[in-house]
Amino acid sequence: MNRVLEVKELKKIYKNGRGVSDISFDIGQGEVIGLLGPNGSGKTTIMKSITGLLRVDKGEINICGINVSDDFEVAIINVGCLIETPSFIGNLSCYNNLKMVSKYYSNIEFDRIDQVLNMTGLSKYKNDKVKNFSLGMKQRLAIAMAIYQKPKLIILDEPANGLDIEGAKELRKLISMLSKEFMISFLISSHQIFEIEMLCDKILIIRDGKIIDTCIVNNVTSSNMSLEDYFMERINLN
Numbered sequence: 270m271n272r273v274l275e276v277k278e279l280k281k282i283y284k285n286g287r288g289v290s291d292i293s294f295d296i297g298q299g300e301v302i303g304l305l306g307p308n309g310s311g312k313t314t315i316m317k318s319i320t321g322l323l324r325v326d327k328g329e330i331n332i333c334g335i336n337v338s339d340d341f342e343v344a345i346i347n348v349g350c351l352i353e354t355p356s357f358i359g360n361l362s363c364y365n366n367l368k369m370v371s372k373y374y375s376n377i378e379f380d381r382i383d384q385v386l387n388m389t390g391l392s393k394y395k396n397d398k399v400k401n402f403s404l405g406m407k408q409r410l411a412i413a414m415a416i417y418q419k420p421k422l423i424i425l426d427e428p429a430n431g432l433d434i435e436g437a438k439e440l441r442k443l444i445s446m447l448s449k450e451f452m453i454s455f456l457i458s459s460h461q462i463f464e465i466e467m468l469c470d471k472i473l474i475i476r477d478g479k480i481i482d483t484c485i486v487n488n489v490t491s492s493n494m495s496l497e498d499y500f501m502e503r504i505n506l507n
Contacts, residue, residue: 271298272334273347273421273454274319279328281318289314289478292328296422299452301444303465305500306475312458313352314478316424319456320350333421349415350424355407359400363391363410366399367417374418385413388451389443405436412443422454423447429464441467466496474503 272295279292289311296302304312317323319330321341330337335344357366367382386392389409394402399410408428415423428444429437441464447453459465465472466486474482482503489499 273298275331277329279318280326281314281323282326292480294473296454296456298454299448301448301455301469303469303472304458304475305465305472308460310475311478312475313426316352316426316458320348320424321345346418347421349420351411351415352426355411357399360398362396362398364395367413370414370417377418381417385417389413405432405439408440425457427459444468462497462500474500476504
């Protein structure tokens, strides 16, 4: 399986002594990998470090074989991300919000807007103002923006946070479709075990800025142990 992301010995420590260290993992094409851990465990720091939103203290990050330190702009074009709260212009339509995003990518044909609207199930809402969208529809639009430039990897920080049951289910279907049909890889953070179990192929359990365990979701769920019990056992063992 082709590696879309390689992270080696990543370290980022803040002035208060918190942060992450010795973070190493990789993601293959079409894989959905989850970062699971308590609030403050370092999940968002890892994601921000990969996307260049934080300057790391140490480590190597390769995206599609390109070292981020050597050629950040070429590497990061392969990544779409949704970290923290997505930004939209509420008085503009769904289509026009994407049109604004398109101006950053002169090398992509303009009909890509309609393609991503179709992929995310927003075509029938393309002329509706975003300020009237539900939270679930806004998350869909955020993902449409993230996949506009045809990335190989999408990074999502707590994507189901605040969604109702229907919205969370639709989000899971969208991520599954993008990973299976378009072979887009995902790195998803959450502290909600149920969402991670439903979304991910593999889970990295994070505590106090370190990866304390890695597991294949199917291997855990096919045993007599729930993923929740597995997580609590690993947290308490380490």
